[in-house]
Amino acid sequence: MATFFSEFFGVEPKVIEDYGAFNVSLINDLPLFIDPFLLFNSRKPAYRALHESIIEYLLFLRDKAATGSVDEALLKEWYCFREVRQSWLGFSQVGNAGRGLGMDFARALHGSLQTIFADFGSERVTKGSHLEKVCLIKDGVGRDNISDFTTNLIKRHLYKFSEDFALQHLRSEQRKEVSILKVQFNYETESWETTPFVLPWANGDHVVLTPRDLLTRDENWINRSDLISGFEKIPVSIPDQQVRSLVNNYFIQALKRRRNREPTKEERAEAVLKTIERFPVLIDYFIRMKENEGGKATSISAERVRFARQLFEIGIRSLQSLLAQTGFYGSAGSTHQEVHDRLAYFKDVMENKGGYKIFWNKDALRVRNEKELQIMFRLVWTGTPSDVSSEVNDGRGPADFKVSKGQGDKTIVEMKLASNRKLETNLQAQAELYQKASDARRAVKVIVFFSKPEEDRVRRILSRLRLADDPDIILIDARHDNKPSASRAKSPRKRAA
Numbered sequence: 001m002a003t004f005f006s007e008f009f010g011v012e013p014k015v016i017e018d019y020g021a022f023n024v025s026l027i028n029d030l031p032l033f034i035d036p037f038l039l040f041n042s043r044k045p046a047y048r049a050l051h052e053s054i055i056e057y058l059l060f061l062r063d064k065a066a067t068g069s070v071d072e073a074l075l076k077e078w079y080c081f082r083e084v085r086q087s088w089l090g091f092s093q094v095g096n097a098g099r100g101l102g103m104d105f106a107r108a109l110h111g112s113l114q115t116i117f118a119d120f121g122s123e124r125v126t127k128g129s130h131l132e133k134v135c136l137i138k139d140g141v142g143r144d145n146i147s148d149f150t151t152n153l154i155k156r157h158l159y160k161f162s163e164d165f166a167l168q169h170l171r172s173e174q175r176k177e178v179s180i181l182k183v184q185f186n187y188e189t190e191s192w193e194t195t196p197f198v199l200p201w202a203n204g205d206h207v208v209l210t211p212r213d214l215l216t217r218d219e220n221w222i223n224r225s226d227l228i229s230g231f232e233k234i235p236v237s238i239p240d241q242q243v244r245s246l247v248n249n250y251f252i253q254a255l256k257r258r259r260n261r262e263p264t265k266e267e268r269a270e271a272v273l274k275t276i277e278r279f280p281v282l283i284d285y286f287i288r289m290k291e292n293e294g295g296k297a298t299s300i301s302a303e304r305v306r307f308a309r310q311l312f313e314i315g316i317r318s319l320q321s322l323l324a325q326t327g328f329y330g331s332a333g334s335t336h337q338e339v340h341d342r343l344a345y346f347k348d349v350m351e352n353k354g355g356y357k358i359f360w361n362k363d364a365l366r367v368r369n370e371k372e373l374q375i376m377f378r379l380v381w382t383g384t385p386s387d388v389s390s391e392v393n394d395g396r397g398p399a400d401f402k403v404s405k406g407q408g409d410k411t412i413v414e415m416k417l418a419s420n421r422k423l424e425t426n427l428q429a430q431a432e433l434y435q436k437a438s439d440a441r442r443a444v445k446v447i448v449f450f451s452k453p454e455e456d457r458v459r460r461i462l463s464r465l466r467l468a469d470d471p472d473i474i475l476i477d478a479r480h481d482n483k484p485s486a487s488r489a490k491s492p493r494k495r496a497a
């Protein structure tokens with residue numbers, strides 16, 4: 001079963017690796033994205049030139065923002081971009097369709113260029129200008145927005161990179177000339193231009209290859225989480241002692257410490273953001289700290305990409321191979337039965353056939369959020385006769401998966417990590433609400449635990465809610481500390497317990 005670019009095009013994976021590209025899945029997005037800091041910090045002149053071109057465009061936008069209001073049509077032309085879904089990178093749980101950059105992003109960045117980006121291009125504290133600055137303060141502008149924006153601003157490079165590979169390594173029937181919108185910005189006409197490229201072609205669409213050394217996973221190098229978690233280190237780097245004292249005093253006051261109680265994580269984060277709002281220069285000192293540690297960015301990103309490659313190229317390939325041997329892909333019957341059949345096999349592989357190792361790198365967890373778990377689960381639905389939809393919102397919020405065969409046969413699937421703080425609330429109501437909103441017949445909940453304390457917590461919650469014997473609640477044991485060294489060849493049960 002073809003899954004990866006190399007398989008669809010009959011190219012050896014080493015050819016793709018030697019070319020410097022990432023061997024993407026053409027079945028589902030993989031949770032990787034381009035980090036603009038890797039352009040800024042690169043030793044390659046071509047990458048640094050790409051970063052400079054991004055800054056040049058942002059300076060254009062900053063100057064336009066400084067003139068006053070910009071009408072909606074120009075905001076859409078200058079700030080809004082479709083996701084380059086043909087790169088097959090991102091956080092789509094089904095296929096490769098993403099939201100792209102719409103007017104919310106346009107207004108957020110346009111507003112930032114008038115405020116926190118007012119000195120953009122002429123910073124005195126940092127070594128250079130950074131697009132990531134906008135995601136440090138503005139809610140709703142995260143790594144996916146920054147990556148989508150970066151990807152679109154270096155689209156010419158990515159498409160030329162893909163075109164060169166297609167011309168060198170693919171047969172004529174495996175490539176096609178395609179006109180690509182918004183490839184190059186014309187500063188004279190102040191508009192984006194269309195350019196044709198000869199690109200890899202599969203399943204009725206072109207494919208974009210991305211250089212491995214531009215990719216990362218989890219977070220941009222310059223990110224809001226590090227800003228908040230390491231905030232106390234920032235004032236220390238300020239040379240002016242008076243400013244340091246003012247910042248530290250303001251932060252302490254913002255924490256609103258109470259007697260006999262430390263501030264919560266949320267209270268501390270709120271205090272950090274209030275302090276930064278009062279002293280915006282702290283953002284520049286934080287960025288300078290990240291610049292000074294920039295040597296780590298390349299090695300850490302490379303390791304994260306290696307993890308992703310093992311997880312989704314090696315691990316999932318092994319999982320699919322094991323499942324295929326059982327005839328599992330021919331599952332029939334109702335969607336509720338099919339969900340249980342596939343979960344039974346998935347559970348058996350994870351618990352009894354070494355599949356749990358996909359989640360682990362020795363004693364360290366590789367999968368730390370539900371999004372990645374859901375992507376892994378989605379890959380085992382390849383070849384299903386049912387329609388599998390993800391993040392379906394039928395009026396009560398998005399459900400993880402809806403499996404359907406026509407209007408009268410629908411089953412909702414919710415996947416949760418046992419570490420989820422809201423697990424008990426979700427178990428009480430969530431899937432049932434989605435089930436009613438979608439007119440689904442049944443709802444199945446899947447909970448994955450990675451440690452004995454997590455397992456104990458889940459079982460206590462189920463007991464408290466009187467759900468311990470519910471056949472539609474499936475626990476998957478992904479612990480690495482309770483598996484025997486010899487493989488256990490247990491036959492998959494008809495229905496997971």
